[in-house]
Amino acid sequence: MKAINDTTAQSYPKTQKRSSLSGREIKNKLFKSLFIGATAFSLLVLLVLLVQIFTQGIPYLNWNFFTSFPSRHAEEAGILSAFVGTIWMMAVTAPVSFVLGVGTAIYLEEYAKKNRFTQLIQMNISNLAGVPSIVFGLLGLTIFVRELALGRSVLAGGLTMSLLILPIIVVAAQEAIRAVPGELKEASFAMGATKWQTTYRIVLPAALPGILTGNILALSRAIGETAPLIMIGALTYVAFLPEGLLSQFTVMPIQIYNWTGRPQEEFHFVAAAGIMVLLVMLLLMNSVAVWIRNKFQKRF
Structure with missing residues (x-):
């Protein structure tokens, strides 16, 4: 038992x-x-x-589509003015957001003291990254279009989109700077380099691949945004090319939005061709970001 x-x-x-x-x-x-x-x-x-x-x-999708302006006839409509307007806007957005975003990241990581003030700044930057894009459009309308009297110009649009992607660039640049090994900084200081010399010659070159990747991905978002530009009054029908930073303009997402709002079915097909062009541009930019990351991720 x-x-x-x-x-x-x-x-x-x-x-x-x-x-x-x-x-x-x-x-x-x-x-x-x-x-x-x-x-x-x-x-x-x-x-x-x-x-x-x-x-x-x-x-x-043919050569006439790339070399023609928008038209009231679907078979004659093109994306030339929107494509050139997108390039003009990116020519403003890219340098402004890169300088401000990377500069802010360098200050917060290398120079700012770790206290409640910097924690407040960091928290606000993180929160701004999740704010709806239309809020930045309202901010751009108030500051750039009305207060600074820039009107519905390329400059106003580029500065508004810079505000939109600035928090993303700051966060990405901070992560890239944090990933730089501390031994590199200590070796630089041991050789007698100053704080700025260490940051400029050691930290930035080591963090540059991550910084560029974050910038390219942020610019990809800016290219596809529509709401902020509609808020500042970007035109939906443009039959001319911008001649300067204060010229009126349109971009590809707004032009596609205009075509999809037409009752004629043919314009919906033209909008599909515009979406294809926008997708190719975004895929190329994202591919460049992936190539940069893969090429330099094992450098240090």
């Missing part, structure tokens, strides 16, 4: 352990299937969207 009880006592924990393992395996398979299903559904939606865009847009 005692031997039977001992056998039962030994087998019971094993049975309980097997039951526990079986339950965890079932949960693991369930969540795995759930995640695979969510991924497959997202990819399916993306595939359907891309197929629809390409089938509708390819017939209208």
Whole structure:
């Protein structure tokens, strides 16, 4: 009788352990299937969207589309003014956001004392990265368009988009600077270098790949934004090219938005061709960011 009880006592924990393992395996398979299903559904939606865009847009994607201005006739409509306007706006947004964003990151990481004031600044920068883009449009409308009297110009649009992506660039630059090994800084100081010499010659070159990657991804977001530019009054129909920073302009997302709002179905196909051009531009910029990251991530 005692031997039977001992056998039962030994087998019971094993049975309980097997039951526990079986339950965890079932949960693991369930969540795995759930995640695979969510991924497959997202990819399916993306595939359907891309197929629809390409089938509708390819017939209208020709040389005339790139060299023509918008028109009231779908077969004559082009994206020239929007494409050039996007380049003009990026020519303002890129240097302004890079200088201000990287400069802010350097100050916060290398020069600012770690106190409540800098913590408040850091918290506000992180919060600004999640603010809806239309809020930055209202800010640009108030400051640049009205107070500084820049009007509906390329300069006003570029400065507004700089405000939009500035928090993203600051956070990305800070992370890149933090990733620089401390041994490099200590070696520079040991050689008699000053704080600025160490930052300029050691920290920035080492952090530059991460900084550039963050800047390119932020600029990719700026290219695809529409709401801030609509708020500052960017035109939806432009049949001329900007001649300077104070010229009126339009960009590709606004032009695509204008085409999709037309009742004629042909303009929806033209909008699909414009979306294809915008997608290619974004993919090229993101590819450059990935190439920079992969090339320099093992440098230090």
